[in-house]
Amino acid sequence: MNSEFAVRPMRPGELELVLEWARQEGWNPGLDDSNAFHDADPSGFFVGVLGEVPVASISVVKYGEDFAFLGLYIVHPDFRGRGYGKAIWNTGMASAEGRSIGLDGVPAQQDNYRKAGFEEAYRTVRYGGVISAVPESTLVAQAVSGKLDGLLRYDATIFPAPRPAFVASWCATRKDRHSAVVRKSGKIRGYGTIRRCYEGYKIGPLFAADKDSAAALLSALTPHAKGAKVFIDIPTSNGEAVELAESMGLAPVFETARMYRGTAPNVALKNVFGVTTLELG
Incomplete structure (x- = not known):
């Protein structure tokens, strides 16, 4: 050296x-x-x-x-x-x-x-492609705006640790970045972000209480891609997330493994319909 x-x-x-x-x-x-x-x-x-x-x-x-x-x-x-x-x-x-x-x-x-x-x-598979159909939902997601206190608390129930500075910056609306949140009876049921990448768009995080909430978020976020390819990194153990991706016409692109040194955090993968980013977790 x-x-x-x-x-x-x-x-x-x-x-x-x-x-x-x-x-x-x-x-x-x-x-x-x-x-x-x-x-x-x-x-x-x-x-x-x-x-x-x-x-x-x-x-x-x-x-x-x-x-x-x-x-x-x-x-x-x-x-x-x-x-x-x-x-x-x-x-x-x-x-x-x-x-x-x-x-x-x-x-x-x-x-x-x-x-x-x-x-x-666990394993994560990136699903990608041009969306052929938008999933239906009984809920309606709205753009993230105003104070983020509730969203930060929700994120911390799914991600292994609080990350307020990151989430505030990640969810800031810009020309090529949009975030949405879905609520039911005033309570947050999920949120997600779509951002433009060098190829197409990525959605992540896509955190949701259930499939219906995730579908509402996808319905709000995917139009921002305007026909370009969309990619989502999905834990393979979340069968409902895989079903949603396949219903939109997305297919596996490549896979990774989430690995830990030390005590692995207890992550509710049933609520992870899309990983935030492979670089930062």
């Missing part, structure tokens, strides 16, 4: 560079993901540099005192096989010492993650 190699926190503009690397890897991030990613944990993003040239990256975003999520683990193709990946991995893991750590691993890397102490909790 080159003695000039060093790992340090990302500086302004470098997260955008790493998301471009992610695009080149085929991960298809959102066009405006960097703001919400940074807001989740400004101290959770690292870059490996040779002099001042970034060559590797990792994010280990900390959610509270007990949980963190690892993503954006990339070594630029021109600099692989030189030990830079192991060095930045060690720095990222050390930054979340004492916490359970989650990640979404592609099949080719899962054995490596197991060697690092991660164990599979």
